[in-house]
Amino acid sequence: MGLIVNSLPKYSGPYLVATADLELAVATPRSFGHALLKSTKRPALQLDTVLVTLFYPADSTQRGSGKRQHWLQRPLGQTAEGYARFLGQKPWLVKALFWLVGAGMRLPVQADRPLASRKAEDEVTNEGRSTASSHDTVVDGALAGEKDRFPLVVFSHGLSGTRTTYSQWCGEIASKGYIVAAIEHRDGSGPVSVVRSGDGKERIVDYIRPEHLEWPSGHSPQSAMQFRSSQLSMRLAEISSVLTLMQRLNDGDGAAVAKENRRKEYGEGKSLEGWKGRIDMEKEVTMAGHSFGGATTIQVLRAGATQYPFKRGIALDPWADPIPPAPSPSSPSFSPLSASVSTNTTGSNPAPTTSPSNGNGGKVPLDINVPLLVINSEAFTLWRQHYSLVRDIVKAVGGGAERWLMTLVGSIHISFSDLPLLLPSYLNPRAGSRVPARLATSRVVEACGEFLSGQGTSGEILGQRVKEGDEDGARDGEGGKDAEGKKRVMQGEVGSMRMHIAGRA
Structure with missing residues (x-):
């Protein structure tokens, strides 16, 4: 261990964590846009089922299925072939690598444990266990009831991601007392995903490139960025389906959900019967995502409360190109309430003439009126044009x-x-990272934890002030290369957060 691949660390919060892998049919199967796959002549963006892994606080006094979920989707050979196509590598090489380092890689928790009860802050010990009975937790002097609900976080992955690619972030947030629903998008943004039909058949969804697409007669071909807009529409519809699934669990339909589930490799879902009334679906629902998932988060928040119940959002290193840009506050035509979209198609962020669909037939406005946390990588902040967006x-x-x-x-x-957590530490600097993997994860989770708990400006990270020059991102002398051709990096302690915008709008 360590020479080829590391194991995933255990989660650090006060709650034990468990997982549940769920795939259910959507209420109304449908396609998005007009693009067809050249190989099958079928719609490129087809929504039939929704696939999600739930990371949630678990009852430490009861057992689950005794199984731990694989980090790489099974069958392993099929997943390896998908990654080979995505990376443009020879399938035999990727298969050999996956069998060597991925066969035994599992999430560091047992699946299908019963949901925990909320713990009062003074009941949590240093070992992360409650001194109260898991069945009669007292919170603020009242028996577990409405206050025994866990807030919901929905997580959207980026390009080349899957529902387990961000398992450490999801598991850490769950260990702090949140139910995290990590979606696996079937929009062709991941290296490979398997859609299971009710008749036992499977449909493979590979990563979609422009050369894989064609358009039927009467429909003009889309640009790559216009296709991303169609993918965003499908992603928003998948999020709606996840919310419907979580509502069913909260309504006490857990037994039926377990029966309909097409993913039972890690457990039969018996624990889902105990989820009735245990999910906060109204007050503290959060949307989060990385990269293209960050763009998805922003679009969901723009859709507003009339379409989605999200009260706040977390965008980790959002990829801004697919996002219709907001008008600049310095522009004479800027209006905070404007829902229009720029028609400028120059530069790296060509904007569509209308907003992407929110997945429910409406158009997405451009304003966000709920709390938003955005954490950039140094690389994306040094990309000045992207940072400005x-x-x-x-x-x-x-x-x-x-x-x-x-x-x-x-x-x-x-x-x-x-x-980065899985790679040996000596490989991360070669990829361009200056921050140790575990430090990066802990700092991101710490900032997100402050945001989710509502600490705001009282938090160690969120309470930082914006230093002069930092609102513009990189300062003079940062980014690019010096006279000797050496890359210029951002100033500040490695692993620290540099604040660009903070406080209320």
């Missing part, structure tokens, strides 16, 4: 909501995923 989105948050934009000094784009 993200900064304008954060500055456009209105309604008096709190918003933060910060950079994790020394990090790269993949620092938010599990991959």
Whole structure:
């Protein structure tokens, strides 16, 4: 261990964590856009089922299925072939690598344990166990009831991601007392995903490139960025389906959900019967995501409370190109309430003439009126044009909501995923990262924990002030290369957060 691949660390919060892998049919199967796959002549973006892994606080006094979920989807050979196509590598080489390092890689928790009871703060010991009975937890002097609900966080992965690619972030947040629903998108943004039909058949969804697509007669081909807009529409519809699934569990339909589930490799879902009334579906629902999932988060928040119940959002190193840009606050035509989209198609962020669909037939406005936390990698902040797009989105948050934009000094784009934790430490600097993997994860989780708990400006990280020059991202002398051709990096202690925007709109 350590020479080829590391095992995933155990989660550090006060709650034991368990997982549940669920795939259920959506109420109304449908396709998005007009693009067809050349190989099958079928719709490229087809939604039939929704696939999610739940990370949740578990009852430490009861057993689950006794199984631990694999980090890489099974069958392993099929997953390896998908990654080979995505990476443009020879399948035999990727298969050999996966069998060598991935066959035994599992999440560090047991699946299908019963849901825990909420713990009062003074009942949690240093070992992360409650001194009260798991069945009669007292919170603020009242028996577990409404206050025994766990807040819900929905997580959206980025390009080349899956529902387990960010398992460390999801598990850490769950260990702090949240139910995290990590979606696996079937929009062709992941290396490979398997859709299971009710008749036992399977449909493989590979990563979709422009050359894989064609359009039927009468429909003009989309640009790559226009296709991303269609993918965003499908992602929002998948999020709606996940929310429907979570509502069913909260309504006491857990036994039926377990019966309908098409993923039972890690447990039969018997524990789901105990989820009735245990999920906060109203007051503390959070949308989160990384990269393209960060763009998804921003679009969901723009759709507003009329479509989604999200009260706040977390965007980790959001990829801004697919996001219709917010008007600049310095522009004479800027209006915080404007829902229009720029028609400028120059530069690296060509914007569609209308907003992407929210997945329910409506158009997504551009304003966000709920708290938003954005954490950039150093690499994305040094990308000045991209940083400006993200900064304008954060500055456009209105309604008096709190918003933060910060950079994790020394990090790269993949620092938010599990991959740096799995790689031997000597490989991460070669990938461009200056921050140790575990430090990066802990700092990101710490900032997100402050945000989720509502600490705001009283938090150690969120309470930082914006230093002169930092609202513009990189300072003079940061980024690019010096006279000797050496890359210039961001100033500040490696692993620290540099604040760019903080406080209320």
